[in-house]
Amino acid sequence: MNYLLFFSFWMAISLFPMSIYDKLPQHQSVADQPNILFIAVDDLRPELGCYGKPVIISPNIDRLASQGTLFNRAYCQIPVCGASRASLLTGLRPNRNRFLGYDTWADKDAPQAVTLPQHFKENGYYTVSNGKIFHHQDDKLESWSELPWRPRNLDSNWRDYATEAAQQIVADHGNGRGPAFERADVPDTAYFDGKIAAKAIRDLKRLKEQDQPFFLAVGFLKPHLPFNAPTKYWDLYDPRDLPEASNPFAPENAPDAALHEFGELRNYAGIPTKGTALSERMAKLMVHGYYACTSYTDAQIGKLxxxxxxxxxxDNTIVVLWGDHGWNLEEHGLWCKHCNFETSLRAPLMIKAPGLPAGQRTEALTEFVDIYPTLCELSGLTQPEQLEGQSLVPILSQSGTPGKEYVFSKYHEGFTVKNDRYRYTEWSQEDGEIYARMLYDHQQDSLENVNIVDQSGNESIVEELQQQLYQTYQADFSE
Known part of the structure; x- marks a missing residue:
């Protein structure tokens, strides 16, 4: 044996700076492993106090951000709820044939995938689902130690009207949906999210007594449409002070494929079924309702x-909070999500983990497929081979750690990639024929108001980003 070589190797290791893994808590048994509180919020924009947007009143989410790491540039894989959730919970990216829309079933699109909660369950955790985690309550049932719970009468329209007047409109409206908003002087538990918070609190008390770690998933519905919240949350805001989108128009040179008719909102009573814009009064009501619902959900998170x-x-619970995608409040003339603009793809993400720094904010590019491997590493679990993301533990340990060079998303036939400065999107048919493209320079045009894909001098940028798309989605692009 070469003892000199061995001694040199040993000295190098002993003198090497403490690794990120040494900073993590050391778990001696399954019972000592950290618990997981996994909070999902539907349609939540990163328009919160902790994101530098003080108009929305969100003291509890802000508190969580101060206790952990806030990811300022986190992106969903697809801006529609069912598909986004299936992607995050399986650690797999959407493609042309997998995770396509709101009605996605992970069971059907990825039947062999081991889900995030299932992996924890198989490694000694007691897993519980409350509210909206998967889009379908009975999707991937093997993920949970007990049947997923939702409030009674919660259907796929997520409607939760508290007044008889609104319920009558539901009965009269042809598609079974009611008004786009409701303001009622009722307690928090009159609406679904208050009930979900109450159930999760009961579960925390119950799970504390068990001799095994838990994975408690809590999925809040608001600020998803309809914008229903108790009056006290509406009263937090003076309508005269609410901001308006600075760019309520289509981007210059944007292709038709990039835009939509915000059909999700048009399903509600009181919203015109045609026309390119809402009235000024209705637009103001929508912003007011969105803000009220965000504050309502923030209050429920505070209770947890x-x-x-x-x-x-x-002290022994990892808390993860994520919004399944962003939402448009008339930016580009759009409402809802369902597009490849930053307003739909960028979403909140924050993680608090025992033993790791608090009050951090990182600009590292990150994706929702990174959450699964991150929780595995934080909990000392091996990572399933299926995972397509990478652990964020280095960033959690030191917020200045670089993130990814590129992040990827898609919606319908539009595939999009973002690097530190640019976002490139192209729409193509299954044979690879491109029929629309966009390029935005976020350094010069953070609001994405001018599509510069055809401007002279940008050819090399487009080529670089296009090649990254093709490399990541190899099976989706023909040669």
């Missing part, structure tokens, strides 16, 4: 965080 503290669980 308070309960963690009261039960003395906070």
């Amino acid at each position: 965080l308070d309960t963690l503290e009261e039960l003395e669980l906070a």
